[in-house]
Amino acid sequence: MKQIIVLMSFVFLFMQIQAQDASYKAEIKKILIVNNNSNYETIFMQTFEIAKDHLPYKTVEERNAAAQRYAKKYEETQALDDVCDVVASYYIKYLNLEEVQTISNTLDNNKYKGVYEKANSLFNNNAGVMASIYPYMLSAISAITSGNEPEPILDINEKRSGYYVKYQLYVDQCEANIIIKNVLNEISSVALSQTTDEKQKEVMKKVFDYIAIQLLDLQYVACKKMLSEDELDVLIELYKKPEFKKLTKTNNEISSNIMDIGTKQNAKIAKWLSEQNIE
Numbered sequence: 001m002k003q004i005i006v007l008m009s010f011v012f013l014f015m016q017i018q019a020q021d022a023s024y025k026a027e028i029k030k031i032l033i034v035n036n037n038s039n040y041e042t043i044f045m046q047t048f049e050i051a052k053d054h055l056p057y058k059t060v061e062e063r064n065a066a067a068q069r070y071a072k073k074y075e076e077t078q079a080l081d082d083v084c085d086v087v088a089s090y091y092i093k094y095l096n097l098e099e100v101q102t103i104s105n106t107l108d109n110n111k112y113k114g115v116y117e118k119a120n121s122l123f124n125n126n127a128g129v130m131a132s133i134y135p136y137m138l139s140a141i142s143a144i145t146s147g148n149e150p151e152p153i154l155d156i157n158e159k160r161s162g163y164y165v166k167y168q169l170y171v172d173q174c175e176a177n178i179i180i181k182n183v184l185n186e187i188s189s190v191a192l193s194q195t196t197d198e199k200q201k202e203v204m205k206k207v208f209d210y211i212a213i214q215l216l217d218l219q220y221v222a223c224k225k226m227l228s229e230d231e232l233d234v235l236i237e238l239y240k241k242p243e244f245k246k247l248t249k250t251n252n253e254i255s256s257n258i259m260d261i262g263t264k265q266n267a268k269i270a271k272w273l274s275e276q277n278i279e
Contacts, residue, residue, distance in 0.1 A: 030104035182255035
């Protein structure tokens, strides 16, 4: 009888852990939905382009239509679970169940939700934002390849403006510059390691160095196009909350491991795709 009681205790404990794990991941999913920046259509387009010789599509149009179809199906049925599985360990490191519940409940509040989504969409393939940044990047790359120093993005008067001061407060609070620099470091490291031409590598390094130095001002150009000063106030208030300070730590660590996370996510996408009856 004693052995049965001990066994039942272990079973009950295991069920509790499983239930807590499920509850925790459910809360992470709520945050990821608000924070969703993945473009699965682009991923599937690239995948289908690489595998075109092994697919039953005769034309580019057929292949693209199929990629769109499967990307939509993946996003609707599996994507959120896969992303959650990949990033859950980073959340668990800094946030307990009660804290992730508080974050998801806060982001469900109309005061924060819309502004938070806008802020996260700044570099999420937003055509208007990218169009505003593109001329600066093109000019800088042109200057660097010509052996010249790029022009500064902002003049001194712009940097003294009330909006710029408030923008810096927002960046400091959510550590957006650190997160994007982490991502930039990950991308530049891979890009430079795959480039064998020394002259091309030197130019690429100068471009990445320029972006790193001018990152705050590039973000500013995008931010000013998307967010008002009142919305910046809301974001500053949001990131002062203790749970969001921990979320910032989580996002920092995720951004420092973005290539590894991407590799794991791509493996899950490939596994899902291999289980489909490609038609």
